[in-house]
Amino acid sequence: MKKVLIAIDYHPVSEQVAHAGYELANKLDAEICLIHVLADVAYYGTQFPTFMGYDGYTNLGPDLDMALEMRNVAKEFLQKAAEHLNDPKVTTHLAEGETADVLLEYAGEWGADMIVMGTHSHSKLEKLLMGTVAQKVLEKTTIPVYMVPVKK
Template sequence: MFLERICIATDGSDLAVRAAQMGIELARSGAGRIVAVSVAQPYFSMRDEAAEVPDAQAELIRARKAARAHVDTVARIAQASHVDCEALTPLSSAPGPEIIRVAEEYGCDLIVMGTHGPNDANKLFAGSVAQHVLANSAIPVLLLRDPRDAAPPDFPEAHLA
């Protein structure tokens, strides 16, 4: 499989940056083009006792700034590696489908991303965006997992001798 364009999905986490580095290295061996995508994901919530309505405009600005910072990091890594990078920050409350849409729209041959993001407070749900992309993308997906999350090998005692 020849890789002409790679979609690198990033959420700004350390693991996402490592995945971006891997994706950029793969792009260097192919046509040298990537599409960096970070979904601007606003969070709107109100407590029952909240006295005032949250500032929706401020939250949208925050989400867009965060997403822009994430793709800018990937773009700097790509530039240092002489890889063309198009940076996108679509707005959505559901990043998984948006990542797939971008990868399809830009004709990507591979999606590269980390498995755990900064918003995964519970390990049970960690990686749900990556799981969605993996389960629903017709484009091949390369997931980078944090080695600290890997379970040690389960060898029976008899095989250790």
């Protein structure tokens, strides 16, 4: 195991995940990359024409300033997370898209030997309707996944 990819998000339990993954990677003398996946940022800034009597969205197309701001916030988050680990060898990667798919895609590109991620508590309804990122990764992965149990 020479490369460990640690998936983090904005949830406070990401600190636990980052530390657990960092400790494991150090024991393996492996390279470490923190990854954060943004949902399609263009969605957050999309402005729609009036529909169903609602004119809150007045222009067509995405608000590029909003999308850029979302990326900048995510980049700052990753930078601070890497600094928190206090190891200049830790790298970061920001990706966009469907979290499980993008995470697995980058793991392949980077040559990760292991993915570290946390398990979040979700409502039963949310799990039933959407599943979880962890579940989707486990179903599709071809490399080991180290799950860090994080509970409230």
